[in-house]
Amino acid sequence: MQRETERRLAAEALDRVERRAIPQAESTMVIDGARYTADTALAAESTALFRRHPLLVALGCEIPQPGNYLAFDIAGVPVLLVRDDEGSVRGLLNTCRHRGARLLSGEGTVGKAFACPYHGWAYDRCGVLRALPESEHFPEVDVDDTRLMRFPTEERDGLIWLLLDPTAAKVPDPGLEALGRELAGYRLSDHVRRGSHTWTKRMNWKLGVDTFLELHHVAVLHRRTIAKTILRQAFLYEPFGRHARLVAPRRSIEDQRCEDPANWRLVPHATIIYRLFPNAVLLSQGPHMELYRFFPDPEQPGTTECRITFSSPADDDAVRDWDEVLGLVLGVLDREDFAMMESVQSNLAAGLQREVMFGRNEIGLQNFHRVRDAALIE
Numbered sequence: 527m528q529r530e531t532e533r534r535l536a537a538e539a540l541d542r543v544e545r546r547a548i549p550q551a552e553s554t555m556v557i558d559g560a561r562y563t564a565d566t567a568l569a570a571e572s573t574a575l576f577r578r579h580p581l582l583v584a585l586g587c588e589i590p591q592p593g594n595y596l597a598f599d600i601a602g603v604p605v606l607l608v609r610d611d612e613g614s615v616r617g618l619l620n621t622c623r624h625r626g627a628r629l630l631s632g633e634g635t636v637g638k639a640f641a642c643p644y645h646g647w648a649y650d651r652c653g654v655l656r657a658l659p660e661s662e663h664f665p666e667v668d669v670d671d672t673r674l675m676r677f678p679t680e681e682r683d684g685l686i687w688l689l690l691d692p693t694a695a696k697v698p699d700p701g702l703e704a705l706g707r708e709l710a711g712y713r714l715s716d717h718v719r720r721g722s723h724t725w726t727k728r729m730n731w732k733l734g735v736d737t738f739l740e741l742h743h744v745a746v747l748h749r750r751t752i753a754k755t756i757l758r759q760a761f762l763y764e765p766f767g768r769h770a771r772l773v774a775p776r777r778s779i780e781d782q783r784c785e786d787p788a789n790w791r792l793v794p795h796a797t798i799i800y801r802l803f804p805n806a807v808l809l810s811q812g813p814h815m816e817l818y819r820f821f822p823d824p825e826q827p828g829t830t831e832c833r834i835t836f837s838s839p840a841d842d843d844a845v846r847d848w849d850e851v852l853g854l855v856l857g858v859l860d861r862e863d864f865a866m867m868e869s870v871q872s873n874l875a876a877g878l879q880r881e882v883m884f885g886r887n888e889i890g891l892q893n894f895h896r897v898r899d900a901a902l903i904e
């Protein structure tokens with residue numbers, strides 16, 4: 527985040543803390559809970575959201591070296607991210623041109639070429655076929671001119687964006703507006719991955735995003751854990767196109783009230799939550815960043831893969847036990863937030879109470895769901 531933005535937001539946070547004034551929507555909003563449970567809702571989102579909008583799929587530091595790869599599914603589509611010999615990130619369909627086998631799984635490093643586990647067709651890091659065993663049986667296949675399907679992929683300021691449309695030539699502008707410069711200010715391209723985790727949860731992908739969009743629940747759901755550190759009566763909220771930023775100040779922000787406002791800081795005293803449409807949430811936790819991505823199971827609206835990565839600057843010399851940091855943060859998320867979301871999912875799936883209500887203080891949820899609704903009919 528740039529200093530000027532940081533000073534401005536710190537001033538706004540301190541003012542809101544003093545006035546106990548939170549941003550509010552004009553009215554409550556009621557939605558049909560079927561958007562979390564219906565196959566039709568998921569099918570519409572898979573087409574209109576996941577295939578038409580650039581997706582923030584990874585941090586560059588998850589695959590820092592040539593040959594590093596990540597394999598994961600986006601709404602049922604098997605995707606492979608590989609860093610090629612020149613250092614660019616390639617987004618490939620993780621499906622062999624021969625008979626459709628999945629080429630790689632999980633994450634790791636491949637050499638200059640990697641072979642399909644079924645019959646051994648071998649591809650280079652750009653997805654070009656380089657070797658075909660017993661090629662005499664495939665006289666029409668032109669090695670070096672056969673390639674895996676490609677998705678437009680772009681690494682920008684340490685963030686990897688992908689468009690899940692192999693017919694498109696490039697990744698469209700994600701429409702970050704002023705957030706683009708703000709995110710660049712975190713210098714994520716100088717970050718190192720400190721840990722990753724993947725969960726499969728029995729909740730709709732939007733419930734994963736919803737988790738991060740209001741602070742109203744902190745005093746109740748998190749009363750025994752993080753409630754004491756967060757000033758829930760004074761958050762900041764600002765939409766940027768389809769995306770948004772929510773700031774949750776911690777109590778320590780007040781310690782600088784007597785200092786010169788020119789020196790006020792926000793980053794060390796707040797959790798800054800960037801909701802990056804449609805399915806990613808990037809958090810600044812002060813010394814480190816966290817990226818959450820929610821990928822729906824293509825067949826089940828109530829099942830989601832959550833991919834989580836923590837990073838911090840390469841020159842971060844604070845001695846920290848990262849397993850412990852991940853354990854603490856993810857423990858609260860798992861046992862409190864996502865456990866609650868799984869129960870919401872199963873209650874809504876029971877199908878009797880259909881409506882879900884967002885209060886005026888849940889402006890972040892109102893905005894996310896309105897943006898989602900608008901994108902479905904674009």
Ligand code: FES
Binds near residue numbers: 624644645
């Ligand atoms: S399916 Fe990959 S080599 Fe046969």
Ligand SMILES: [Fe+2]
Binds near residue numbers: 737743744748863
């Ligand atoms: Fe929470």
